[in-house]
Every structure is written in structure tokens, then in C-alpha cells.
Amino acid sequence: MFGALARKLFGSANDRRVRGYQPRIAAINALEPEIKALSDEELRARTVTFREQLANGASLDDLLVPAFATVREAARRALGQRHFDVQLIGGMVLHERGIAEMRTGEGKTLVATAPVYLNALTGKGVHVVTVNDYLAKRDAEWMGRVYRFLGLTVGIIHHGLDDNERRAAYACDVTYATNNELGFDYLRDNMKYELNQMVQRPHFYAVVDEVDSILVDEARTPLIISGPLDDRSDFYNTIDTYIPKLSKEDYEVDEKQRSVALTEAGMEKTETLLRDAGLLKGESLYDIENVSVVHHVNQALRAHTLFQRDKDYIVRNDEVVIIDEFTGRMMPGRRYSEGLHQALEAKERVQVQPENQTLASITFQNYFRMYEKLAGMTGTANTEAAEFQDIYSLEVIEIPTNLPVRRVDDDDEVYRTATEKYNAIIDLITDCKSRGQPVLVGTTSIEKSELLADLLKKRGFKQKDFSDPDAFRPLYDGDQGTTDDQVFAVLNARHHEQESYIVSQAGVPGAVTIATNMAGRGTDIQLGGNADMRISHELGDMPEGEQRAAAEAGIREEIAKLKAKALEAGGLYVIGTERHESRRIDNQLRGRSGRQGDPGHSHFFLSLEDDLMRIFGSDRLDGMLQKLGLKEGEAIVHPWINRALEKAQQKVEARNYDIRKNLLKYDDVMNDQRKVVFEQRVELMQDEDVAETVAEMRHGVIDDLVVKHVPPNAYPEQWDTDGLAEALERVLGLDLPVREWAAEEGIADEEMRERVQRRADEAMALKAAKYGPDIMRYVEKSILLQTLDHLWREHLVTLDHLRQVIGLRGYAQRDPLNEYKSEAFQLFEAMLASLREAVTAQLMRVEVMAAPQTDDMPPMAPHHIDAATGEDEFALADAEISGEATLAPAPDAAAPARNPDDPSSWGRVGRNEPCPCGSGLKYKHCHGKFV
Structure with a gap:
């Protein structure tokens, strides 16, 4: 009762907030006669003046009154529509990072022009977000007349544009787009390999039309880019038929590390089998064209040698079901990643399910929270005011109607x-x-x-x-x-x-x-x-x-x-x-x-x-x-019926909000990791040279290996020198005299670490000298970015699987969200450790076949997907991480003859070709042996 009386005397908080805008409305109205007297050219020139004032230290708030007055006059001339005072109030709410609730028919589309123009003066780009392509095109054309009249550029993002067209649209002062196009462009940008391929600018200011529909209704479903893995079920079955033809001498199994690798004899036999079947391109199994084949062979080999039926998995109802190695329980719905589950299905002759790997995903909540300034408008937002405040920190202000309802x-x-x-x-x-x-x-x-x-x-x-x-x-x-x-x-x-x-x-x-x-x-x-x-x-x-x-x-x-x-x-x-x-x-x-x-x-x-x-x-x-x-x-x-129904609706709304909020808490965990990975990718693309980064990774891997096998403060007789030698061979591809070093009197673990680092650095220095700094910079950045993408995709799959089962922790009286946070952090750390080891292993083994580069020879372009042939942009990243990668640009047709004493003149050499040095051995058994 007292609350109702207070509202009657003093007005509600919303009423007081709206009244607070009246002084600026009066100031805008006072400028109207002066601005009406300006010619079109003089009115347009005010945009240049405003930008100069901003450059000289003025704030957007300082320019609000004259800018709004300018937009009102420009709309009157370009559209024949003059902003009502309440529309200017709505514009101020949008400028101040709020949600303007305006009834249908009050002209929300026109309302946005004032704050959009004001913020576009910064040159940082303003996004106006609509619910469909039609409204984006309509509003960009309709309201675009006002912006163009004032000298601003207007762009539209809609389905069907290529990257160049999108980049041009995002470079405009005002860009109209749907929420889906914006979100997918952000995800695609963070899958690019060069900065100049990205289309979006930093996220500055967005005005969301129908904000309740976009930020509440559509925010229930995340944006996901899946692929580029195709349904290769038949290929899994085909590769599986060749694995039983290999003998135990053709591969080496490390049960402790749960790894398996083909021997030289196994590689030759596999190459022969695949070549005879027409599945091999080029000369070698490890040519860049065959990395996908290598991936399938490795996974099929793992399925046959490392995984046992009724121990690691069972076959039930024509499905391969994983068995938890710790509890012995079945885990239906869980699948091994990276195609291993498909390899097991092929092995057991059950239906091979197609791969549908998530490459990138983000929720609308986390996308729009990236904007420095966010605002929205709709006819109905007050019922969701708590959600807008909690998730987006947006206050809902109800704008009065121009005429009484x-x-x-x-x-x-x-x-x-x-x-x-x-x-x-x-x-x-x-x-x-x-x-x-x-x-x-x-x-x-x-x-x-x-x-x-x-x-x-x-x-x-x-x-x-x-x-x-x-x-x-x-x-x-x-x-x-x-x-x-x-x-x-x-x-x-x-x-x-x-x-x-x-x-x-x-x-x-x-x-x-x-x-x-x-x-x-x-x-x-x-x-x-x-x-x-x-x-x-x-x-x-x-x-x-x-x-x-x-x-x-x-x-x-x-x-x-x-x-x-x-x-x-x-x-x-x-x-x-x-x-x-x-x-x-x-x-x-x-x-x-x-x-x-x-x-x-x-x-x-x-x-x-x-x-x-x-x-x-x-x-x-x-x-x-x-x-x-x-x-x-x-x-x-009866009015009581109405009130009872509204209370029922409030209960349903509260339940739905709790569901969305709980899901967002889980996604926030992934979002924190996503921001770290995406920011790191941008930094890597910005760096001209990542040699220092990969060197730090290499040293970190060596530190981990030495600490694992040569613990600090342990006696030499307690060192696992055999294990260290095998690990260094496996990761670095170096055969180092670790046992002889350990036998030296007075040697310590620190000295052991320094010697390994020095040998590894020397090997990389020789490789850099052999291939040249330009090629090595390209190779290092390519492998680093593509390996990061590969492991991030696998991490997304793992987190998705974890999220599906983490709720069961509640039965043990443990908070599933805290458990998810803890395990997701551990998985992220493990992913970073895998990244260091994978990048180091590939760079230590990489073979670069490059023709001599002349002055008029174009620079090497990054590997990308070909729209016509469908060649896979991520082929290298999908290769076995610890395997080989060959980055080989096409040799120049006019390349000079090979000099046996100068490996840099050899160009690309097939692994089965005679070695150009003249030894008479195959290249893979001679100078190509280190690969």
C-alpha cells in the first residue's frame, strides 16, 4: 500500500529516469531553428566537425545534443520523418547501454538512427542487429538514407556474400546484419590463418532490434560450425581391410604410452598395398596429399592393436560402447574422438557413424557480451528485465508513448x-x-x-x-x-x-x-x-x-x-x-x-x-x-483469472530463465578458454616470426621429459635413462647418448637438461639454415596454428562429452558445476601440454621440399580449402599429431639441375626415389632418413 502511495506521489523509478532526460530534450529542441536554417551541405559538414571535436578530446556525451539535433533534421529531409521527443529519449537510452521498451508503432527503427550516428562518429563501426535478412536489407536501405545524407557509409551483411564483400561491409561506419551472420563471421574469423583474411573489426557498439527475441529466445541454441569432416564411413571400412595384412614386425607397440607406429618395413608394405588399391596419391604415404590417409591408417592400427573388445569396449545393439577403465561401467553416448571410434566400428563390422566434429561454437550470450557497448530495443522486455540485468548488465527503461494508448x-x-x-x-x-x-x-x-x-x-x-x-x-x-x-x-x-x-x-x-x-x-x-x-x-x-x-x-x-x-x-x-x-x-x-x-x-x-x-x-x-x-x-x-494466469506464466518464465542461466554457467567455462585460444591465435598471426614461441615450447617439452625420467635430487642410479632416450627419440627424433651422459661422474639433472636443449636447438638451427629463414617462418607458423586448431577442436568434443555426464556427480553430493570447472581446467592444461609436444615433434621431423625461390616467384600461400575441388583446409591439422608433415610448394618447372653436393638444389624428392647425393640408396634410407 505504501509503495503504491509513494509511486503516486513521486512516480516510479522508471518515471524518474525518463524525466531525467527532459533537460537534454529541451536543449535539442532549442537547436532546431538554427539547424533547420542550414543547407544540405552545411548539415552534412557537421559530421566532419563532430569527428574533429572527438579527435581533440571531446566525448560522445559532449556531442549528444548537437548530434541528435542533426540526425532529427537529416531524417526530416531524407525520409520526411521527424523524431518525436519520446523517440529521442529512446535514443538516449540506447546510447547509455540500455534497453528501450517502446510499444509497437512508436518507430523503433527511426529511434536507432540517433545513437547509431553518434557512436559511428568514432569510426570504430556500429552494428545494427536484426532478426532476419529481409529486415537487415530493408532497414539498411530505409535508414541508410539518413546516414548517407550525413556522409556516413552503410553496409549490409547477408547470406551469400564472400569474404571480400563482408570485409567491406564491416569496414563501413554502420553495418546492418542478423545475429546469426555476425556470430558465424566471428567463428569463421577465428579459423583463418592470416590477419588480412579476417572480416570483422573489434566489437565496439551494437544496437539489437527485437532484443528479447535475439538475446532470450534465440539465445537458447548456440552457434556451431561443424566440419570439414565428411562422411567417410566407406573409407574407414576400406582401410580396415589392410590392417590384418600387416605382421607384428611391421609396427611397434608401446603399451605404456598407449601408442603404436609403423616401422620402415611397415610403411613400405602399407604404401604398396594402398598404391595397388589406387588409394595413394604421389610417391609416398607421407606426401601432403596423403595426410588424411595416414590419419585413417594410424587410427585403424590403434583400433586393432591397442583396444580390446570386452575390455576397452563392448559391442551392443550394433554399437560400439566404451567401457570406463576405472569403474568398468559402460558409457553409452560417449565416443572416442579423432575418428578412433569409427575405426573401432569398422573393425567390429558394425554401422560406421559419420564424423561430425565441432570446429567452433559460441552462444549468443557470450558473443554479444564481447561488445564494448551493447543496447537493444523492443516492444516487450520488462518481463525479462531480471535476465537482461543479470546476464548482459542491461537496464530496461519503458519509454512513454507519443500519444495516449x-x-x-x-x-x-x-x-x-x-x-x-x-x-x-x-x-x-x-x-x-x-x-x-x-x-x-x-x-x-x-x-x-x-x-x-x-x-x-x-x-x-x-x-x-x-x-x-x-x-x-x-x-x-x-x-x-x-x-x-x-x-x-x-x-x-x-x-x-x-x-x-x-x-x-x-x-x-x-x-x-x-x-x-x-x-x-x-x-x-x-x-x-x-x-x-x-x-x-x-x-x-x-x-x-x-x-x-x-x-x-x-x-x-x-x-x-x-x-x-x-x-x-x-x-x-x-x-x-x-x-x-x-x-x-x-x-x-x-x-x-x-x-x-x-x-x-x-x-x-x-x-x-x-x-x-x-x-x-x-x-x-x-x-x-x-x-x-x-x-x-x-x-x-473475472480479473482474478487474469492475475492467476499471470502468476502461472511468471513461474514458467522463472523456470526457463533458471535453465538458460544454468546452461550459460557451463558455457562460460568454455568461453573463458575460447577467449584465451582465439586471442593467442591473433597474436600468433600478428607475429612475423614465431621462432621464439616454438623454442619456448621445445624447451618446455624437454623440461617435462627430463623431470619425468630424471627427477631432481635423485641419484643417477635412480634415473630412467632408457625411458628418457626413448622419449627423446619419440618426441624430438634425436638419438642422443643419454646413457653415456648419465655415466659421467658428477653430472646433474640440470646439466642433462641443458645438453638435450642444446642438441635440439642445434638440430633446428641446421634445419633453418638448410631451408632459409623465410620458409622456416612459414612452416613454424603454419604448424603452430594448425596444430592449435586441431587440438582445440578435440578439446571442444571432450568438453561436450564431459558436460553430458557431469550431472551424475550430483548423486555423490558434489556440485556438478564445480566439478566441470575443475576438470575443464585440467583438460585445458593437458591440451596446452599436448600442443607443446605436438608442435615440437612435427617441427623436429618436418621435411620441407622447396624449389629455389627467385625474385619474381610469388610467396608461399597458406594451405586453404578449394571451393571447386573441396580439398581440405585442415588436412595437415588432421594428420596424426606425432607423425610427419610435408609442406611442399609446387616445384618450378624451370628449376636448375640437382647438385649432389647441395641439398638446397634438389627441390622435392620422393621418398622412394634414388637419393640425389649419388649414394644409390632410396632417399628415405639416406638423406630423407631423419623424417
């Missing part, structure tokens, strides 16, 4: 059965139709919209066929004063352009439009119809001139008559066929009526068979209503 909102009618409810709805539609009052009927699904359409047809109504060009003719004939007999339109999943036009004409007298929730977004329902839409559709091909001007005037005159008729009939009548789980969706439907002070009506019809009513105890209510003597066709109507 005259819409009448009736109490809900509740019927016992759905049949009674639909009969009442059709009776009301028939009544409105007879009076020439336009009707918009909102349904919760396409199925229910079609059900209502069938019921209308049984009552004698006819449904419009939108494949007929005449279907777009207005339903009401203004000259004759009659309406089309019993015609209605149904809107559901159709093209946005067609949908927007149909709903824009739903205000024609006598129009009956049935729409699902998705219909009509971004398009106002204007009484009498939308003149601009009709002109565009009916006069689209007519050239400019007197004839077109006369036709336009005729359409506007006709719409004026239609509007008068619709106003006389009571404005748009909105009928809700049931309540939604969210009050916000109901408010969106109701808000279609009563725009800009027009009269209107809204009425919701419910039954005890509706989902919401059924969930919240309609059985008891049904029994009570029968005892009270409620007859068939009668409804119960």
Missing part, C-alpha cells in the same frame, strides 16, 4: 473445452467482419492456425491463395464501401518479404488475418493499410513521372478512406486463441493494436484444454466449474 484490453474468457472456445472466437470474427472491423487472430503454432482456418472454412469463410497475384488486392473496396465476402488470410512460415506485406495490410477494414507468433515482426499494422508497401508492390515497375505520382496519390487517398472506415469500426481487434508460457509473447500480440493513439481492442480466449491451463491444475477447476453449473458455451470472466 486508447486500446481496450478485455479480461480473458475461459471455457471448459477447446471446441467451445473456438466457436466463441469464430462468432466474434463474424461480428467484426460484418462491421468492417479488421481482425488479427494470434495462435501459438502453425498447427493451431491451420485448425482455426479449417473451422472458419466450415463456417463459410474462404482462405486467400497467395500464389494468386490478385491475392494482394486490398480486402476492402473504398469506392463501393463493401468488403470481400468471408475472406481470411493465414500467415505462418512463408518468405519474410511476403509475410511482412500481408501483415502490413491487416489493418484494412474487414480483413481477417490469422498469424503465428513469428508473423509480422518488423512491420506495423496500420489502419487502412500500409501505403508504402502497396506502392512498392503495385507500382514497383512503373517509372518515375506524372503517371506514377498520380497513381501514388490515388493509393494514398484510397488508404485515407479505408483508415476512416477502420477507425469508425473501432480499430484493429486482436484475438488471442490461448495464453503463451511467456507474458512477453502475449504482450507482443496485444501491442499490434492501438498504435500511435489509434483505438483498438484485445481479447484472449482460453479453455481448460489449453497447455498452460492443463499444466496448472485444470482438472480441479473443471470439476468446480461443473458443480457451479457452468453450461456448455458459457465462459467464466
Whole structure:
């Protein structure tokens, strides 16, 4: 009671916030006469002046008043629309990182121009986010007239653009795009290998239209880029047939390390088998073209030698199910990564499931939180205010309407059965139709919209066929004063352009439009119809001139008559066929009526068979209503019913929010790691030379290996010198006299570490001297980036699997979220350790076949996917990490003859070719032996 009294005396917090903008509104209005007197060129020149002021230290807040005044005048000249004061208030809320809740028809599209222009003056780029491509194109063209009038550039991102077109659009001062395009471009950017291939700039300021739809409804599903792995089920089966043909002498198994590798004899036998089967490209198994084949061979070999049926896995219901090595329990749904599970399926002759590896993913919540400034606008956000504040730190401000709302909102009618409810709805539609009052009927699904359409047809109504060009003719004939007999339109999943036009004409007298929730977004329902839409559709091909001007005037005159008729009939009548789980969706439907002070009506019809009513105890209510003597066709109507339903909706909203918030907590763990990886990728691409980075990795790997086998403060006789020698051979490819060093008197673990590091550094220095600094820089960066991407993808899969089972920890009275955080951190550290070892192993073994580079020879380009051939951009990254990689640009056709004494003149040498040194041995047994 006291709260209500205080609000009556002092106003609500929202009212006080809105009143706080009045001084600046007065200042903007005071500038209007001065700015109106400027010529177009002088008005446009103010943009240059504002940018100079910013460069000299002024803040955006300092420029708000003159900039808003400038935009208002530019809109008046370019669009014929002048911002209302409340629209300027909405613009200020957007500038101050808030959400402006403005009723439908209050001109949110125009509201955004003022804050977008002000923030675009910084040159950092402003993104205006829409819910679909049609609205992005429409708004960019429509509002783009204002920005271009003031000298700003405008870009559009939509499906089908290539990278160059996207980069140009993002470079504009103002860029219109959908949330999906923005998110996917961000993910694709962080899969590129050069900075100049990236399309987006740093995320500065975004204004999100229909913010509740994008940041709440669509935020339930993350954006995921899967691939580029194709369904290679047959290839797994093919490779599997060759593994039994290998003998134990053809491979070496290390059970302790759980690894297996082909011997030289095994490589030759495998090469022969695959070459005879036509599966080998080029001369060698380890040519760059065959890295995918090597990957499959290695995984098939692991499946046959390291994994045992009924110990590591079982076969049940034609599926390979992993057995937990610690608990002995089956783990259905879990799969080995990197194609190993497919290799096991091929081994066991069960259905091989295709690989669908996640390359990158992000939620909308985490994407939009990257922006330095974020704002949004919608007609319905207040019911989700807590979520916007908690997740995005956005405050919802309700902006008053320009004119008082005259819409009448009736109490809900509740019927016992759905049949009674639909009969009442059709009776009301028939009544409105007879009076020439336009009707918009909102349904919760396409199925229910079609059900209502069938019921209308049984009552004698006819449904419009939108494949007929005449279907777009207005339903009401203004000259004759009659309406089309019993015609209605149904809107559901159709093209946005067609949908927007149909709903824009739903205000024609006598129009009956049935729409699902998705219909009509971004398009106002204007009484009498939308003149601009009709002109565009009916006069689209007519050239400019007197004839077109006369036709336009005729359409506007006709719409004026239609509007008068619709106003006389009571404005748009909105009928809700049931309540939604969210009050916000109901408010969106109701808000279609009563725009800009027009009269209107809204009425919701419910039954005890509706989902919401059924969930919240309609059985008891049904029994009570029968005892009270409620007859068939009668409804119960009372404000208490409305309040009870709203409380039920609030409970559902709170439950859904808790689910989204809990999922976000898990994704935040991955997001922290994602930011580290993506930032590291950018830094690596920025570095001209990553030799220092890979050297640090190499030294770190050596430190780990030495500490593992030669513990500090241990006696030499306690050292595992054999294990250290094997590990150094496996990782570094170096055969070092570790046992002899250990036998020296007085040697310590530190001395051992220094000797290994020195030998490894010398080997890399020789390689750099042999191939030249330019090639080695390219090789080091390529292997580092591609290996990082490869391991990050595997890490994403592991985290996804962990997330699916971590909830079971709750049965042990342990918090699943804390368990997930702890294990995800350990997995991330393990991934970084694997990265160091994998990069070191590949660089120590890499063989670079490069023709002599001349001055006019183009620089080596990074490996990429070919759109025509579909060659895999990530082929090298998909190779076995500890295996070999050959980066070989095509040799120059005019390369000089090979000098036996100068390996740099040999160019590319096949592993089975005679060695160019003249020894008579195959290259792989001579100078190519170190690979």
C-alpha cells in the first residue's frame, strides 16, 4: 500500500529516469531553428566537425545534443520523418547501454538512427542487429538514407556474400546484419590463418532490434560450425581391410604410452598395398596429399592393436560402447574422438557413424557480451528485465508513448473445452467482419492456425491463395464501401518479404488475418493499410513521372478512406486463441493494436484444454466449474483469472530463465578458454616470426621429459635413462647418448637438461639454415596454428562429452558445476601440454621440399580449402599429431639441375626415389632418413 502511495506521489523509478532526460530534450529542441536554417551541405559538414571535436578530446556525451539535433533534421529531409521527443529519449537510452521498451508503432527503427550516428562518429563501426535478412536489407536501405545524407557509409551483411564483400561491409561506419551472420563471421574469423583474411573489426557498439527475441529466445541454441569432416564411413571400412595384412614386425607397440607406429618395413608394405588399391596419391604415404590417409591408417592400427573388445569396449545393439577403465561401467553416448571410434566400428563390422566434429561454437550470450557497448530495443522486455540485468548488465527503461494508448484490453474468457472456445472466437470474427472491423487472430503454432482456418472454412469463410497475384488486392473496396465476402488470410512460415506485406495490410477494414507468433515482426499494422508497401508492390515497375505520382496519390487517398472506415469500426481487434508460457509473447500480440493513439481492442480466449491451463491444475477447476453449473458455451470472466494466469506464466518464465542461466554457467567455462585460444591465435598471426614461441615450447617439452625420467635430487642410479632416450627419440627424433651422459661422474639433472636443449636447438638451427629463414617462418607458423586448431577442436568434443555426464556427480553430493570447472581446467592444461609436444615433434621431423625461390616467384600461400575441388583446409591439422608433415610448394618447372653436393638444389624428392647425393640408396634410407 505504501509503495503504491509513494509511486503516486513521486512516480516510479522508471518515471524518474525518463524525466531525467527532459533537460537534454529541451536543449535539442532549442537547436532546431538554427539547424533547420542550414543547407544540405552545411548539415552534412557537421559530421566532419563532430569527428574533429572527438579527435581533440571531446566525448560522445559532449556531442549528444548537437548530434541528435542533426540526425532529427537529416531524417526530416531524407525520409520526411521527424523524431518525436519520446523517440529521442529512446535514443538516449540506447546510447547509455540500455534497453528501450517502446510499444509497437512508436518507430523503433527511426529511434536507432540517433545513437547509431553518434557512436559511428568514432569510426570504430556500429552494428545494427536484426532478426532476419529481409529486415537487415530493408532497414539498411530505409535508414541508410539518413546516414548517407550525413556522409556516413552503410553496409549490409547477408547470406551469400564472400569474404571480400563482408570485409567491406564491416569496414563501413554502420553495418546492418542478423545475429546469426555476425556470430558465424566471428567463428569463421577465428579459423583463418592470416590477419588480412579476417572480416570483422573489434566489437565496439551494437544496437539489437527485437532484443528479447535475439538475446532470450534465440539465445537458447548456440552457434556451431561443424566440419570439414565428411562422411567417410566407406573409407574407414576400406582401410580396415589392410590392417590384418600387416605382421607384428611391421609396427611397434608401446603399451605404456598407449601408442603404436609403423616401422620402415611397415610403411613400405602399407604404401604398396594402398598404391595397388589406387588409394595413394604421389610417391609416398607421407606426401601432403596423403595426410588424411595416414590419419585413417594410424587410427585403424590403434583400433586393432591397442583396444580390446570386452575390455576397452563392448559391442551392443550394433554399437560400439566404451567401457570406463576405472569403474568398468559402460558409457553409452560417449565416443572416442579423432575418428578412433569409427575405426573401432569398422573393425567390429558394425554401422560406421559419420564424423561430425565441432570446429567452433559460441552462444549468443557470450558473443554479444564481447561488445564494448551493447543496447537493444523492443516492444516487450520488462518481463525479462531480471535476465537482461543479470546476464548482459542491461537496464530496461519503458519509454512513454507519443500519444495516449486508447486500446481496450478485455479480461480473458475461459471455457471448459477447446471446441467451445473456438466457436466463441469464430462468432466474434463474424461480428467484426460484418462491421468492417479488421481482425488479427494470434495462435501459438502453425498447427493451431491451420485448425482455426479449417473451422472458419466450415463456417463459410474462404482462405486467400497467395500464389494468386490478385491475392494482394486490398480486402476492402473504398469506392463501393463493401468488403470481400468471408475472406481470411493465414500467415505462418512463408518468405519474410511476403509475410511482412500481408501483415502490413491487416489493418484494412474487414480483413481477417490469422498469424503465428513469428508473423509480422518488423512491420506495423496500420489502419487502412500500409501505403508504402502497396506502392512498392503495385507500382514497383512503373517509372518515375506524372503517371506514377498520380497513381501514388490515388493509393494514398484510397488508404485515407479505408483508415476512416477502420477507425469508425473501432480499430484493429486482436484475438488471442490461448495464453503463451511467456507474458512477453502475449504482450507482443496485444501491442499490434492501438498504435500511435489509434483505438483498438484485445481479447484472449482460453479453455481448460489449453497447455498452460492443463499444466496448472485444470482438472480441479473443471470439476468446480461443473458443480457451479457452468453450461456448455458459457465462459467464466473475472480479473482474478487474469492475475492467476499471470502468476502461472511468471513461474514458467522463472523456470526457463533458471535453465538458460544454468546452461550459460557451463558455457562460460568454455568461453573463458575460447577467449584465451582465439586471442593467442591473433597474436600468433600478428607475429612475423614465431621462432621464439616454438623454442619456448621445445624447451618446455624437454623440461617435462627430463623431470619425468630424471627427477631432481635423485641419484643417477635412480634415473630412467632408457625411458628418457626413448622419449627423446619419440618426441624430438634425436638419438642422443643419454646413457653415456648419465655415466659421467658428477653430472646433474640440470646439466642433462641443458645438453638435450642444446642438441635440439642445434638440430633446428641446421634445419633453418638448410631451408632459409623465410620458409622456416612459414612452416613454424603454419604448424603452430594448425596444430592449435586441431587440438582445440578435440578439446571442444571432450568438453561436450564431459558436460553430458557431469550431472551424475550430483548423486555423490558434489556440485556438478564445480566439478566441470575443475576438470575443464585440467583438460585445458593437458591440451596446452599436448600442443607443446605436438608442435615440437612435427617441427623436429618436418621435411620441407622447396624449389629455389627467385625474385619474381610469388610467396608461399597458406594451405586453404578449394571451393571447386573441396580439398581440405585442415588436412595437415588432421594428420596424426606425432607423425610427419610435408609442406611442399609446387616445384618450378624451370628449376636448375640437382647438385649432389647441395641439398638446397634438389627441390622435392620422393621418398622412394634414388637419393640425389649419388649414394644409390632410396632417399628415405639416406638423406630423407631423419623424417
